[in-house]
Amino acid sequence: MDVLSDVIAVMRMGEPRSARVEWHAPWGQRFVSVPGSAGFQAVLEGFCWLIPPNGRPVQLGQGDVVFLPHGSGYALADSPSTPLTQPACDPQHDPRWDQRYASDVIGRTAQNGSQPVTVTICGGYQLDPSRAHPLLGDLPEIVHLPSRAGRNQEVRAAVDMLARELDDIRLGVDTIVPALLDTLLLYILRGWLHEQSGRKPVSGWAAALNDSEIRAALNGIHNDPAKQWSVAALSAVAGLSRAAFSRKFTALVGQPPMAYLTWWRMATAARLLRDSEAPLGAIARRVGYTSEYAFANAFKRQYGIAPGRYRRVIPATAEQ
Template sequence: MDVLSDVIAIMRTGRPRSARVEWHAPWGQRFPSAHGSAGFHVILRGSCWLTPPDGGEVTELGVGDVIFFPHGHGYGLADSPATPLAEPPCDPLDDAALYAADSVGHARHTTPAITLCGGYQLDPARAHPLLHDLPDLIHLPARPGQRAELSATVELLAAEAERPRLGTDTLVPALLETLLHYILRAWFEESPEREVGAGWAAALADPAVSAALHAVHREPDRPWTVAILAAEAGLSRAGFARRFTATVGQPPLAYLTWWRMTTAARLLRGTDLPLGQIAAKTGYTSEFAFAHAFKREYGTAPGRYRRLG
């Protein structure tokens, strides 16, 4: 798997939620902060105004715009900057709240703004450092002829939400996962931070650092050394170590250990594999060495960590 796919697989938990909501003017809705979640809105018809998480300047959103809140900060949407936001807040991970909002819209008889809103549950214990680099708000304005995959996913989601049919209950979660990948891909590919030379946008854009990261994620069980990773990157050992640390924010072997332990934690909680097999899958030749490394990272033995899960 590539780095972004691995990160999403690690952090995502539970079932993503979404609903197609019709908003009839005048309307204003507050969406709360929610630790361990990420919320999104896609504008399908009409327009609305976004009040960002920091209470800063409002922004007009149009058809095809996507907004994403990776850290679960609260925000507001309204038909006009002057419209007050309704209370109580509407939780994008609460099916009842989403459908209640939609039923209110259907009870009125004005031309509505229509949005697809929802959220993803995230596991704070598995937060990858890549996520820390994301801003509080990602706004992807509609761009005709660009981001074709993202636009296609939005259209498919909108069609399933508007007219549920056989298979919708399976298709919608899969499309929501696809939407998340395309949102994050678009941000990393278009982020101005790619040019700064530091941070994960720069790391993934750097061919040498990216090659090393993909190698680690592809084969966490391989006995990596800085010299072997430098060869994967096509750089000298010293040059690679400096470049990796400057972009990723930690030395190569420190990141390798962190990723191995994160992978081990997922396997302990998500599978019944024996400890010996988990040790082997994460690059340890003995259960003792694996248990020692795991306890140093998580403060508890692997077996106890599994039982507490």
């Protein structure tokens, strides 16, 4: 798997949620902060304003998508001056979102022919903060991908397909919608990375993944974490001298190559412990350890808990 796909596979947990909502003016809705989650809003019809807790409101038009990677609170409204509904919407506890995939109409009773209507589609992902990939940490509080001719076409296509599924719940929805939500998330991240490439960032994960040499080394680690990698082997994949590679990797990724390799191995092991019944010895070999004892020590240093206990405790926590 490539780095971007791995970010999603390792961090995602639980069931994603999504809803299609019609808003009839005037309307304004607060959304609470949900730590350990990420979410998006996409405008299918009309326009609205995204109101962050800090900063100026952002107008969203048809086709615009915003991604909130850190679970920050925010509000949506037909106008920045519209009073916001209290209490704030909490997708984790609001009965309107009891179903994983929903459709709702806000303001139906106030509707008349002269009122503008906005249609949005929203979604939420539950993430495991213990395996938070540093790529996500580099993202701003709000990622805004505006609709522009010839730009972010894959994002728009995924949103349109998701909207059709939510508008008419049919057979196969339990497989199709999660797949579309993951696909949309990858397209959003890819779109953000593409936009950053035009700005030529000098550090951080946007710079690392837009750098062909460092991206080659990262893909080597992610494609085969069990390989007995060394700085010399990774520098050869990158096509750089050991010293030049080590300096560049550390500057862009934020940690030395071998430190990132160890972190990624442990994150991969944690996912395998959560999602599979493979024996500890098999998981140790999958992430590059010939000794189960050495693997257990490395895992405990990373997570503060033995891998066997992690397997017993974490799935129960993830389901709550």
